Amino acid sequence: MHATDFERRGFTAGVREGFIAFLPVSVGLIPWALVVGMAMTSAGFSPLQAMGMNIIVFAGTAQLGTLPLIADNAPLWLILATGLALNLRFLIFSAGIAPGFRGIGTGWRWLCGHFLTDGSFAVCYDKLMQVDDPRWRLGYYVITGAWSWLLWQTFALIGIFAAGIVPKSWSLEFMATIALIVLLVPMAKSRPMLVAAIVGGGGAVMLRGMPLRLGVVTAICLGIAAGFAAEHWQEKKTA
Amino acid sequence: MNYDASLWLIFILLGLATTLPRASFIVLGNRFSLPPTLQRALRYAPAAALAAIVVPDIVVVSGQIDPVNPKLAAGIAAILVAMRWRNPWLPFIVGMAVLLGLKALLPA
Structure with missing residues (x-):
């Protein structure tokens, strides 16, 4: 065992270095926030309702994914099940990054959990595993979350008001569908992921006649099973 | 469209459905971990869920599959x-x- 290269540098140093590392990544949040803001207005939310959702939920994919269901008066459990399914990846991210919070108190951990996004996970993971000083790690991580939060709220607010002045015939609500496509495309790069997406998407079309929109949840479960099966099959083939 | 107060209940429950999975293991620390098989299966949930929302939206027009x-x-x-x-x-x-x-x- 050798000591890490990093000395004790404290919270402020962590904040500074985290911000520099995260800034370029965070630019990608701007179109998302604008689109989510516009989509919430297109779904008929007032600016107060839209900002309420944006602050309480703070999850672009879950917001975009549940908006059509909310606008469609879908049952509450279906909205929640869909939101949970779209957030399940964070269970895995959370399990992965958890060792990075060694030596940090429970209150901070809740805040850090709330701040966990794809971008923060990607930028912080290695550093959180390598650095010893808990205060440096906390600063490095928290600034990525706080900066994401600020960008997310600011640009969603701009999107909310931008959508209000755009005519209905521009079909802005379709931007939400494009946003989901943009999230889906890089996910579906591996063969098993593509299988999960095709079965999930095809299943939802085939099962659309099921009552209470049960077809969506059934299709998601089928997609997960198909992706998992495809992964096993692929491993057997290469083994 | 108009929404009533139940919209705020939806937001709060969705907020829990967002923060609880994210905070789960960060807050629990090393006291608990998911079985590896379940972790691997759950990786497919986002792709399956996104596709299940997007595909019907672009393929189905007034209840019918419309390829054009x-x-x-x-x-x-x-x-x-x-x-x-x-x-x-x-x-x-x-x-x-x-x-x-x-x-x-x-x-x-």
């Missing part, structure tokens, strides 16, 4: 652009241009 409609063409255009370029704005520009262009050309 402006939304599907725009969706395919957005997929191709997203596969080819990293620019985060381009799929929106191209997708919306195809949708609005086709709607203008083919009055329903």
